[in-house]
Amino acid sequence: MRRLPVFVVVDVSESMAGNAITAMHDGMQMLLQALKKDPMVIEIGAMSVISFGGKAKVEVPLSSVLDIRIPSLDLSSGTSLGKAFDLLTSEVNSKVTKTTREIRGDYKPIVFLITDGQPTDDWRAGYAKFRKCYPSVSIHAVGCGDDVDFSILKEITPNTYVMRDMTAESFGKLFQCVTASVRSVTASMMNGDGVKDDLAELSDGEVRKPTEVECRPIGESRQVLISAMCSRTKRHFLIRYKRGEFGKFALSAVHPLEQKLAGGGASGGNINVNELNSNGFKCPHCGNTGMFYCNTCHAEVCMEPGGMHGHCPGCGWDGELTYGSFDLHKSLG
Ligand SMILES: [Zn+2]
Ligand SMILES: [Zn+2]
CATH class of the missing domain: 3.40.50.410 (von Willebrand factor, type A domain)
Structure with missing residues:
Protein backbone atom coordinates (compact mmCIF):
# COMPACT_ATOMS: atom_id res chain seq x y z
CA MET A 1 0.00 0.00 0.00
CA SER A 203 -8.20 28.62 9.47
CA ASP A 204 -10.75 31.12 10.75
CA GLY A 205 -8.16 33.77 11.39
CA GLU A 206 -5.91 32.09 13.95
CA VAL A 207 -3.29 31.32 11.30
CA ARG A 208 -2.51 33.77 8.51
CA LYS A 209 0.18 34.70 6.02
CA PRO A 210 2.77 37.13 7.40
CA THR A 211 2.75 40.70 6.10
CA GLU A 212 5.70 42.15 4.19
CA VAL A 213 6.76 44.11 7.26
CA GLU A 214 6.68 40.96 9.39
CA CYS A 215 8.96 39.24 6.89
CA ARG A 216 11.85 41.66 7.46
CA PRO A 217 14.77 40.15 9.37
CA ILE A 218 14.21 40.96 13.04
CA GLY A 219 17.87 40.97 14.00
CA GLU A 220 17.91 41.31 17.75
CA SER A 221 15.75 38.98 19.75
CA ARG A 222 12.59 40.43 21.21
CA GLN A 223 12.92 38.36 24.33
CA VAL A 224 15.56 37.21 26.78
CA LEU A 225 15.53 34.01 28.83
CA ILE A 226 17.64 33.59 31.95
CA SER A 227 18.01 30.27 33.76
CA ALA A 228 17.23 30.39 37.44
CA MET A 229 17.20 28.29 40.57
CA CYS A 230 15.24 28.32 43.79
CA SER A 231 17.49 28.71 46.83
CA ARG A 232 15.01 26.93 49.11
CA THR A 233 13.91 23.99 46.98
CA LYS A 234 16.91 23.75 44.59
CA ARG A 235 14.42 23.48 41.75
CA HIS A 236 14.93 25.12 38.40
CA PHE A 237 12.94 27.72 36.55
CA LEU A 238 13.24 30.07 33.64
CA ILE A 239 12.73 33.83 33.68
CA ARG A 240 11.34 35.37 30.52
CA TYR A 241 11.80 39.06 29.71
CA LYS A 242 10.21 40.79 26.74
CA ARG A 243 11.46 43.91 25.04
CA GLY A 244 9.36 46.81 26.19
CA GLU A 245 9.61 50.56 25.81
CA PHE A 246 13.01 52.26 25.46
CA GLY A 247 14.61 48.96 24.43
CA LYS A 248 14.57 47.66 28.00
CA PHE A 249 13.44 44.13 28.74
CA ALA A 250 10.64 43.71 31.26
CA LEU A 251 9.91 40.53 33.16
CA SER A 252 7.00 38.80 31.47
CA ALA A 253 6.86 35.31 33.01
CA VAL A 254 8.57 32.77 35.25
CA HIS A 255 8.29 29.16 34.16
CA PRO A 256 8.87 26.41 36.75
CA LEU A 257 10.81 23.49 35.24
CA GLU A 258 10.61 19.83 36.16
CA GLN A 259 14.34 19.48 35.82
CA LYS A 260 17.36 21.39 34.63
CA LEU A 261 17.11 21.69 30.87
CA ALA A 262 19.54 19.85 28.66
CA GLY A 263 22.00 22.56 27.73
CA GLY A 264 20.36 24.94 30.21
CA GLY A 265 22.63 27.79 31.18
CA ALA A 266 24.54 27.63 27.90
CA SER A 267 25.26 31.19 26.97
CA GLY A 268 23.37 32.80 24.14
CA GLY A 269 25.39 35.98 24.66
CA ASN A 270 25.46 38.54 27.44
CA ILE A 271 23.08 41.19 28.59
CA ASN A 272 23.74 43.94 31.11
CA VAL A 273 21.67 43.79 34.27
CA ASN A 274 20.60 47.38 33.69
CA GLU A 275 18.75 46.33 30.56
CA LEU A 276 16.53 44.01 32.56
CA ASN A 277 13.60 45.18 34.63
CA SER A 278 12.71 42.45 37.12
CA ASN A 279 9.86 44.26 38.88
CA GLY A 280 7.19 41.87 40.02
CA PHE A 281 9.51 38.86 40.30
CA LYS A 282 8.31 35.98 42.44
CA CYS A 283 9.99 32.59 42.65
CA PRO A 284 7.54 30.02 41.21
CA HIS A 285 8.73 27.40 43.71
CA CYS A 286 8.93 29.21 47.06
CA GLY A 287 7.51 32.68 46.55
CA ASN A 288 10.72 34.60 47.35
CA THR A 289 10.58 38.02 45.73
CA GLY A 290 14.28 38.83 45.66
CA MET A 291 17.07 37.32 43.59
CA PHE A 292 20.78 37.52 42.89
CA TYR A 293 22.89 36.40 39.98
CA CYS A 294 25.40 33.61 40.56
CA ASN A 295 28.41 34.41 38.44
CA THR A 296 29.69 30.83 38.66
CA CYS A 297 26.61 28.95 37.39
CA HIS A 298 25.32 31.86 35.36
CA ALA A 299 21.89 31.55 36.90
CA GLU A 300 19.59 33.79 38.84
CA VAL A 301 18.95 32.49 42.35
CA CYS A 302 15.88 33.43 44.38
CA MET A 303 16.38 34.93 47.85
CA GLU A 304 14.53 36.96 50.43
CA PRO A 305 14.41 40.57 49.32
CA GLY A 306 16.94 43.03 50.66
CA GLY A 307 19.44 40.45 51.91
CA MET A 308 23.15 41.04 51.47
CA HIS A 309 24.22 37.43 51.73
CA GLY A 310 23.85 34.90 48.93
CA HIS A 311 24.06 31.14 48.83
CA CYS A 312 23.84 29.34 45.48
CA PRO A 313 22.36 25.84 45.67
CA GLY A 314 23.71 25.10 42.19
CA CYS A 315 27.43 25.43 42.79
CA GLY A 316 27.68 26.09 46.52
CA TRP A 317 28.97 29.65 46.13
CA ASP A 318 28.43 31.51 49.36
CA GLY A 319 29.29 35.09 50.05
CA GLU A 320 28.46 38.76 50.30
CA LEU A 321 26.50 40.19 47.40
CA THR A 322 27.69 43.20 45.48
CA TYR A 323 25.54 45.64 43.59
CA GLY A 324 26.40 47.40 40.41
CA SER A 325 26.53 46.90 36.69
CA PHE A 326 27.35 43.40 35.48
CA ASP A 327 26.58 41.09 32.58
CA LEU A 328 24.33 38.06 32.70
CA HIS A 329 24.42 35.07 30.39
CA LYS A 330 21.33 34.89 28.24
CA SER A 331 20.05 31.41 27.75
CA LEU A 332 20.07 30.06 24.20
CA GLY A 333 16.33 30.39 23.69
ZN1 LIG B 1 12.59 29.98 45.48
ZN1 LIG C 1 26.10 29.05 41.49
Whole structure:
Protein backbone atom coordinates (compact mmCIF):
# COMPACT_ATOMS: atom_id res chain seq x y z
CA MET A 1 0.00 0.00 0.00
CA ARG A 2 1.33 3.43 -0.90
CA ARG A 3 1.44 5.66 2.12
CA LEU A 4 1.18 9.42 2.43
CA PRO A 5 3.98 10.31 4.89
CA VAL A 6 3.35 13.37 7.06
CA PHE A 7 6.28 14.75 9.05
CA VAL A 8 5.47 17.10 11.93
CA VAL A 9 8.62 18.94 13.02
CA VAL A 10 8.17 20.82 16.28
CA ASP A 11 10.27 23.28 18.26
CA VAL A 12 10.91 22.25 21.89
CA SER A 13 13.39 25.02 22.71
CA GLU A 14 13.17 26.52 26.18
CA SER A 15 11.25 29.52 24.89
CA MET A 16 8.31 27.09 24.56
CA ALA A 17 8.32 26.73 28.37
CA GLY A 18 4.98 27.24 30.07
CA ASN A 19 1.62 26.74 28.38
CA ALA A 20 3.00 26.61 24.84
CA ILE A 21 4.63 23.18 25.09
CA THR A 22 1.55 21.61 26.72
CA ALA A 23 -0.76 23.27 24.23
CA MET A 24 1.33 22.03 21.31
CA HIS A 25 1.39 18.53 22.71
CA ASP A 26 -2.40 18.52 23.20
CA GLY A 27 -2.84 19.95 19.70
CA MET A 28 -0.85 17.07 18.21
CA GLN A 29 -2.95 14.61 20.14
CA MET A 30 -6.10 16.18 18.72
CA LEU A 31 -4.57 16.00 15.25
CA LEU A 32 -3.94 12.31 15.68
CA GLN A 33 -7.43 11.61 17.07
CA ALA A 34 -9.03 13.47 14.17
CA LEU A 35 -6.91 11.64 11.59
CA LYS A 36 -7.83 8.31 13.13
CA LYS A 37 -11.48 9.05 12.34
CA ASP A 38 -10.91 9.57 8.62
CA PRO A 39 -11.20 6.26 6.73
CA MET A 40 -9.03 7.45 3.85
CA VAL A 41 -6.32 8.73 6.16
CA ILE A 42 -6.42 5.43 8.06
CA GLU A 43 -5.82 3.67 4.81
CA ILE A 44 -2.82 5.63 3.57
CA GLY A 45 -1.81 8.11 6.27
CA ALA A 46 1.51 7.70 8.05
CA MET A 47 2.91 10.22 10.48
CA SER A 48 6.23 10.99 12.13
CA VAL A 49 7.09 13.58 14.78
CA ILE A 50 10.54 15.15 15.05
CA SER A 51 11.36 17.61 17.83
CA PHE A 52 14.21 20.10 17.95
CA GLY A 53 15.68 22.04 20.85
CA GLY A 54 19.35 21.71 21.74
CA LYS A 55 19.35 18.69 19.44
CA ALA A 56 16.88 17.02 17.12
CA LYS A 57 15.07 13.84 18.09
CA VAL A 58 12.67 11.39 16.47
CA GLU A 59 9.71 11.41 18.87
CA VAL A 60 7.56 9.20 16.66
CA PRO A 61 9.07 7.18 13.81
CA LEU A 62 7.03 7.12 10.62
CA SER A 63 4.09 4.78 11.23
CA SER A 64 0.43 4.33 10.39
CA VAL A 65 -1.74 6.85 12.24
CA LEU A 66 -3.48 3.99 14.03
CA ASP A 67 -0.23 2.85 15.67
CA ILE A 68 0.93 6.19 17.03
CA ARG A 69 1.05 7.58 20.55
CA ILE A 70 2.33 11.11 21.05
CA PRO A 71 4.97 11.03 23.81
CA SER A 72 5.46 13.92 26.22
CA LEU A 73 7.91 16.47 24.89
CA ASP A 74 11.01 17.55 26.83
CA LEU A 75 12.23 21.11 26.57
CA SER A 76 15.88 21.75 25.88
CA SER A 77 18.06 24.77 25.43
CA GLY A 78 18.63 25.95 21.86
CA THR A 79 16.71 26.04 18.57
CA SER A 80 18.62 23.65 16.32
CA LEU A 81 16.68 24.00 13.11
CA GLY A 82 19.66 22.82 11.03
CA LYS A 83 19.86 19.58 13.04
CA ALA A 84 16.10 19.16 12.58
CA PHE A 85 16.56 19.27 8.80
CA ASP A 86 19.49 16.82 9.01
CA LEU A 87 17.31 14.38 10.92
CA LEU A 88 14.34 14.95 8.63
CA THR A 89 16.54 14.15 5.62
CA SER A 90 17.74 10.90 7.16
CA GLU A 91 14.24 9.90 8.28
CA VAL A 92 12.80 10.49 4.81
CA ASN A 93 15.77 8.58 3.34
CA SER A 94 15.30 5.58 5.56
CA LYS A 95 11.55 5.41 6.24
CA VAL A 96 9.85 6.55 3.04
CA THR A 97 9.71 3.90 0.33
CA LYS A 98 11.11 5.19 -2.94
CA THR A 99 9.55 4.33 -6.26
CA THR A 100 11.80 2.11 -8.33
CA ARG A 101 11.28 0.09 -11.50
CA GLU A 102 10.09 -2.82 -9.36
CA ILE A 103 8.00 -1.13 -6.68
CA ARG A 104 5.65 1.80 -6.46
CA GLY A 105 6.86 3.73 -3.49
CA ASP A 106 5.07 6.05 -1.06
CA TYR A 107 3.53 9.35 -2.03
CA LYS A 108 5.61 12.47 -1.74
CA PRO A 109 5.89 13.43 1.96
CA ILE A 110 4.46 16.63 3.38
CA VAL A 111 6.17 18.51 6.18
CA PHE A 112 4.71 20.79 8.86
CA LEU A 113 7.31 22.86 10.71
CA ILE A 114 6.26 24.66 13.90
CA THR A 115 8.69 27.03 15.61
CA ASP A 116 8.58 29.95 18.02
CA GLY A 117 12.08 31.31 17.79
CA GLN A 118 15.20 32.02 15.83
CA PRO A 119 17.57 29.18 14.95
CA THR A 120 20.67 28.92 17.10
CA ASP A 121 22.61 26.68 14.69
CA ASP A 122 23.65 26.74 11.05
CA TRP A 123 20.16 26.03 9.72
CA ARG A 124 21.06 26.83 6.10
CA ALA A 125 23.46 23.87 5.82
CA GLY A 126 20.86 21.38 7.09
CA TYR A 127 18.15 22.90 4.97
CA ALA A 128 20.30 22.92 1.81
CA LYS A 129 21.04 19.22 2.27
CA PHE A 130 17.34 18.44 2.62
CA ARG A 131 16.46 20.44 -0.50
CA LYS A 132 19.26 18.79 -2.48
CA CYS A 133 17.68 15.39 -1.77
CA TYR A 134 14.04 16.50 -1.85
CA PRO A 135 13.65 19.60 -4.00
CA SER A 136 9.89 19.31 -4.40
CA VAL A 137 8.68 18.16 -0.98
CA SER A 138 6.25 20.78 0.26
CA ILE A 139 6.86 22.36 3.66
CA HIS A 140 4.34 24.37 5.65
CA ALA A 141 6.07 26.52 8.25
CA VAL A 142 4.18 28.09 11.14
CA GLY A 143 5.88 30.76 13.22
CA CYS A 144 4.30 31.11 16.68
CA GLY A 145 4.51 33.96 19.15
CA ASP A 146 6.34 37.23 18.58
CA ASP A 147 10.00 36.23 18.42
CA VAL A 148 9.99 34.47 15.04
CA ASP A 149 12.23 35.59 12.21
CA PHE A 150 9.86 35.22 9.27
CA SER A 151 12.60 36.15 6.81
CA ILE A 152 14.11 32.75 7.64
CA LEU A 153 10.84 30.83 7.33
CA LYS A 154 10.19 32.58 4.02
CA GLU A 155 13.57 31.37 2.76
CA ILE A 156 12.48 27.85 3.62
CA THR A 157 9.03 27.92 2.08
CA PRO A 158 6.50 30.24 0.50
CA ASN A 159 3.92 28.40 2.64
CA THR A 160 4.79 30.38 5.75
CA TYR A 161 2.19 31.32 8.34
CA VAL A 162 1.89 33.38 11.51
CA MET A 163 0.18 32.34 14.71
CA ARG A 164 0.53 35.16 17.25
CA ASP A 165 -1.02 33.58 20.33
CA MET A 166 0.43 30.47 21.88
CA THR A 167 -2.59 29.45 23.90
CA ALA A 168 -4.24 26.04 24.03
CA GLU A 169 -7.03 27.44 21.88
CA SER A 170 -4.63 28.72 19.20
CA PHE A 171 -2.70 25.46 19.02
CA GLY A 172 -6.03 23.61 18.90
CA LYS A 173 -7.09 25.65 15.89
CA LEU A 174 -3.69 25.32 14.24
CA PHE A 175 -3.82 21.54 14.43
CA GLN A 176 -7.40 21.59 13.14
CA CYS A 177 -6.04 23.31 10.03
CA VAL A 178 -3.23 20.76 9.80
CA THR A 179 -5.84 17.99 10.05
CA ALA A 180 -7.95 19.54 7.30
CA SER A 181 -4.87 19.93 5.13
CA VAL A 182 -3.75 16.31 5.60
CA ARG A 183 -7.28 15.05 4.89
CA SER A 184 -7.50 17.13 1.74
CA VAL A 185 -4.11 15.92 0.42
CA THR A 186 -5.13 12.33 1.22
CA ALA A 187 -8.43 12.71 -0.63
CA SER A 188 -6.66 14.18 -3.61
CA MET A 189 -4.20 11.26 -3.71
CA MET A 190 -7.02 8.75 -3.58
CA ASN A 191 -9.74 10.44 -5.66
CA GLY A 192 -7.89 13.05 -7.62
CA ASP A 193 -9.80 15.86 -5.84
CA GLY A 194 -8.15 19.26 -5.80
CA VAL A 195 -5.78 19.86 -2.91
CA LYS A 196 -6.78 22.38 -0.26
CA ASP A 197 -3.65 22.80 1.80
CA ASP A 198 -3.43 26.53 2.44
CA LEU A 199 -3.51 26.70 6.24
CA ALA A 200 -4.58 30.34 6.17
CA GLU A 201 -7.66 29.50 4.08
CA LEU A 202 -8.44 26.54 6.31
CA SER A 203 -8.20 28.62 9.47
CA ASP A 204 -10.75 31.12 10.75
CA GLY A 205 -8.16 33.77 11.39
CA GLU A 206 -5.91 32.09 13.95
CA VAL A 207 -3.29 31.32 11.30
CA ARG A 208 -2.51 33.77 8.51
CA LYS A 209 0.18 34.70 6.02
CA PRO A 210 2.77 37.13 7.40
CA THR A 211 2.75 40.70 6.10
CA GLU A 212 5.70 42.15 4.19
CA VAL A 213 6.76 44.11 7.26
CA GLU A 214 6.68 40.96 9.39
CA CYS A 215 8.96 39.24 6.89
CA ARG A 216 11.85 41.66 7.46
CA PRO A 217 14.77 40.15 9.37
CA ILE A 218 14.21 40.96 13.04
CA GLY A 219 17.87 40.97 14.00
CA GLU A 220 17.91 41.31 17.75
CA SER A 221 15.75 38.98 19.75
CA ARG A 222 12.59 40.43 21.21
CA GLN A 223 12.92 38.36 24.33
CA VAL A 224 15.56 37.21 26.78
CA LEU A 225 15.53 34.01 28.83
CA ILE A 226 17.64 33.59 31.95
CA SER A 227 18.01 30.27 33.76
CA ALA A 228 17.23 30.39 37.44
CA MET A 229 17.20 28.29 40.57
CA CYS A 230 15.24 28.32 43.79
CA SER A 231 17.49 28.71 46.83
CA ARG A 232 15.01 26.93 49.11
CA THR A 233 13.91 23.99 46.98
CA LYS A 234 16.91 23.75 44.59
CA ARG A 235 14.42 23.48 41.75
CA HIS A 236 14.93 25.12 38.40
CA PHE A 237 12.94 27.72 36.55
CA LEU A 238 13.24 30.07 33.64
CA ILE A 239 12.73 33.83 33.68
CA ARG A 240 11.34 35.37 30.52
CA TYR A 241 11.80 39.06 29.71
CA LYS A 242 10.21 40.79 26.74
CA ARG A 243 11.46 43.91 25.04
CA GLY A 244 9.36 46.81 26.19
CA GLU A 245 9.61 50.56 25.81
CA PHE A 246 13.01 52.26 25.46
CA GLY A 247 14.61 48.96 24.43
CA LYS A 248 14.57 47.66 28.00
CA PHE A 249 13.44 44.13 28.74
CA ALA A 250 10.64 43.71 31.26
CA LEU A 251 9.91 40.53 33.16
CA SER A 252 7.00 38.80 31.47
CA ALA A 253 6.86 35.31 33.01
CA VAL A 254 8.57 32.77 35.25
CA HIS A 255 8.29 29.16 34.16
CA PRO A 256 8.87 26.41 36.75
CA LEU A 257 10.81 23.49 35.24
CA GLU A 258 10.61 19.83 36.16
CA GLN A 259 14.34 19.48 35.82
CA LYS A 260 17.36 21.39 34.63
CA LEU A 261 17.11 21.69 30.87
CA ALA A 262 19.54 19.85 28.66
CA GLY A 263 22.00 22.56 27.73
CA GLY A 264 20.36 24.94 30.21
CA GLY A 265 22.63 27.79 31.18
CA ALA A 266 24.54 27.63 27.90
CA SER A 267 25.26 31.19 26.97
CA GLY A 268 23.37 32.80 24.14
CA GLY A 269 25.39 35.98 24.66
CA ASN A 270 25.46 38.54 27.44
CA ILE A 271 23.08 41.19 28.59
CA ASN A 272 23.74 43.94 31.11
CA VAL A 273 21.67 43.79 34.27
CA ASN A 274 20.60 47.38 33.69
CA GLU A 275 18.75 46.33 30.56
CA LEU A 276 16.53 44.01 32.56
CA ASN A 277 13.60 45.18 34.63
CA SER A 278 12.71 42.45 37.12
CA ASN A 279 9.86 44.26 38.88
CA GLY A 280 7.19 41.87 40.02
CA PHE A 281 9.51 38.86 40.30
CA LYS A 282 8.31 35.98 42.44
CA CYS A 283 9.99 32.59 42.65
CA PRO A 284 7.54 30.02 41.21
CA HIS A 285 8.73 27.40 43.71
CA CYS A 286 8.93 29.21 47.06
CA GLY A 287 7.51 32.68 46.55
CA ASN A 288 10.72 34.60 47.35
CA THR A 289 10.58 38.02 45.73
CA GLY A 290 14.28 38.83 45.66
CA MET A 291 17.07 37.32 43.59
CA PHE A 292 20.78 37.52 42.89
CA TYR A 293 22.89 36.40 39.98
CA CYS A 294 25.40 33.61 40.56
CA ASN A 295 28.41 34.41 38.44
CA THR A 296 29.69 30.83 38.66
CA CYS A 297 26.61 28.95 37.39
CA HIS A 298 25.32 31.86 35.36
CA ALA A 299 21.89 31.55 36.90
CA GLU A 300 19.59 33.79 38.84
CA VAL A 301 18.95 32.49 42.35
CA CYS A 302 15.88 33.43 44.38
CA MET A 303 16.38 34.93 47.85
CA GLU A 304 14.53 36.96 50.43
CA PRO A 305 14.41 40.57 49.32
CA GLY A 306 16.94 43.03 50.66
CA GLY A 307 19.44 40.45 51.91
CA MET A 308 23.15 41.04 51.47
CA HIS A 309 24.22 37.43 51.73
CA GLY A 310 23.85 34.90 48.93
CA HIS A 311 24.06 31.14 48.83
CA CYS A 312 23.84 29.34 45.48
CA PRO A 313 22.36 25.84 45.67
CA GLY A 314 23.71 25.10 42.19
CA CYS A 315 27.43 25.43 42.79
CA GLY A 316 27.68 26.09 46.52
CA TRP A 317 28.97 29.65 46.13
CA ASP A 318 28.43 31.51 49.36
CA GLY A 319 29.29 35.09 50.05
CA GLU A 320 28.46 38.76 50.30
CA LEU A 321 26.50 40.19 47.40
CA THR A 322 27.69 43.20 45.48
CA TYR A 323 25.54 45.64 43.59
CA GLY A 324 26.40 47.40 40.41
CA SER A 325 26.53 46.90 36.69
CA PHE A 326 27.35 43.40 35.48
CA ASP A 327 26.58 41.09 32.58
CA LEU A 328 24.33 38.06 32.70
CA HIS A 329 24.42 35.07 30.39
CA LYS A 330 21.33 34.89 28.24
CA SER A 331 20.05 31.41 27.75
CA LEU A 332 20.07 30.06 24.20
CA GLY A 333 16.33 30.39 23.69
ZN1 LIG B 1 12.59 29.98 45.48
ZN1 LIG C 1 26.10 29.05 41.49
